[in-house]
Amino acid sequence: MTSSFARYSTGWAARAFIAAALILPLGLEPALSAEPQTAKQLFGGMTLPSRTAPASLGSYAKGCLSGAVALPADGPTWQAMRLSRNRRWGNPHMIAFLERFSRDAAEIGWGSGILLGDISQPRGGPMLTGHASHQIGLDADIWFQPKPARPMSVAERENKPFVSMLDKTKFLTVNPERWTPTHARLVMRAAAEPEVDRVFVNPAIKKKLCETWTGDRTSMGKIRPIYGHDEHFHIRIKCPADSPGCKPQAAVAPGDGCDKSLAWWFTQEPWAKPKPNPNAKPVKPRFVMLSDLPQACSGVLAAPSSSEAASTFGGAVPVSASVPAAPDAIMPPAAIADPSVPVPTRRPSAGSAP
Numbered sequence: 001m002t003s004s005f006a007r008y009s010t011g012w013a014a015r016a017f018i019a020a021a022l023i024l025p026l027g028l029e030p031a032l033s034a035e036p037q038t039a040k041q042l043f044g045g046m047t048l049p050s051r052t053a054p055a056s057l058g059s060y061a062k063g064c065l066s067g068a069v070a071l072p073a074d075g076p077t078w079q080a081m082r083l084s085r086n087r088r089w090g091n092p093h094m095i096a097f098l099e100r101f102s103r104d105a106a107e108i109g110w111g112s113g114i115l116l117g118d119i120s121q122p123r124g125g126p127m128l129t130g131h132a133s134h135q136i137g138l139d140a141d142i143w144f145q146p147k148p149a150r151p152m153s154v155a156e157r158e159n160k161p162f163v164s165m166l167d168k169t170k171f172l173t174v175n176p177e178r179w180t181p182t183h184a185r186l187v188m189r190a191a192a193e194p195e196v197d198r199v200f201v202n203p204a205i206k207k208k209l210c211e212t213w214t215g216d217r218t219s220m221g222k223i224r225p226i227y228g229h230d231e232h233f234h235i236r237i238k239c240p241a242d243s244p245g246c247k248p249q250a251a252v253a254p255g256d257g258c259d260k261s262l263a264w265w266f267t268q269e270p271w272a273k274p275k276p277n278p279n280a281k282p283v284k285p286r287f288v289m290l291s292d293l294p295q296a297c298s299g300v301l302a303a304p305s306s307s308e309a310a311s312t313f314g315g316a317v318p319v320s321a322s323v324p325a326a327p328d329a330i331m332p333p334a335a336i337a338d339p340s341v342p343v344p345t346r347r348p349s350a351g352s353a354p
């Protein structure tokens with residue numbers, strides 16, 4: 001018995017047997033199924049949000065999102081980019097914030113509004129590509145390029161190149177031909193919003209703000225230097241009160257952050273290649289599994305799907321329809337006028353949070 005199983009468990013015979021089991025309805029699949037999927041495979045494979053009450057579960061870099069709402073691809077003061085990534089999903093508080101912030105951006109002279117990068121996947125969670133955070137619908141990337149007045153096509157949104165704010169011929173230096181006072185106003189405006197927890201930018205950009213910002217510096221400390229983030233900035237909002245399962249980050253240190261912690265970025269240390277340790281044992285990479293996330297995330301994954309139309313802020317409009325239409329047609333003015341209603345107009349009946 002044992003020996004015959006051992007024979008099957010090695011080499012081509014085992015593979016053939018497993019292949020046959022997967023193809024033929026032998027009823028043996030559970031015992032022979034492939035390795036469990038990683039959390040990023042599970043969450044990266046979801047195309048629609050869960051039909052459950054909105055909630056951010058877990059922490060920014062280890063969690064998931066229940067009852068997500070999508071920001072429409074187009075609005076009066078925003079356009080979402082890279083639509084194929086399907087990462088326009090957020091906690092309803094984040095979606096309401098972005099709608100508001102996009103209007104503020106247009107108001108301070110940032111073109112006709114913002115270009116939106118990634119928020120989260122339909123059910124949040126880890127992603128197959130990019131981002132350690134963005135897992136609970138409370139992180140959003142905003143391009144350092146304003147929204148053009150005309151709606152871009154799907155292909156343009158897919159292919160429009162990023163533009164760095166740095167002069168790449170120098171070490172960690174903002175390009176003065178690209179960075180303008182309006183860029184600074186936009187970032188400072190985001191940081192000043194009470195629900196914003198942190199704003200991530202490249203260290204060179206933080207330095208530039210430290211050196212040139214003459215207005216109110218109360219929120220300067222929320223602007224945190226980090227690798228990358230030279231062609232977009234990243235807004236993180238606080239755990240909303242109605243998401244008790246959301247794990248907040250420690251508060252930022254007091255002060256404006258224009259100090260030693262910033263100066264460190266301009267030393268060799270953050271940019272040095274890690275020295276290989278010849279004595280280190282090769283470590284088998286350990287992937288994040290569903291069991292590593294808050295338990296409620298299993299429920300989010302297993303919950304029935306909501307439809308895109310039902311879970312889009314103001315109702316879904318296909319991006320192609322936006323080309324001839326006036327932007328106002330996309331979101332009813334009533335929905336814009338009342339930012340206290342952060343949920344879509346046609347919301348599914350919400351079940352209890354998983």
Ligand SMILES: [Zn+2]
Nearest residue numbers: 139140141234
């Ligand atoms: Zn980001």
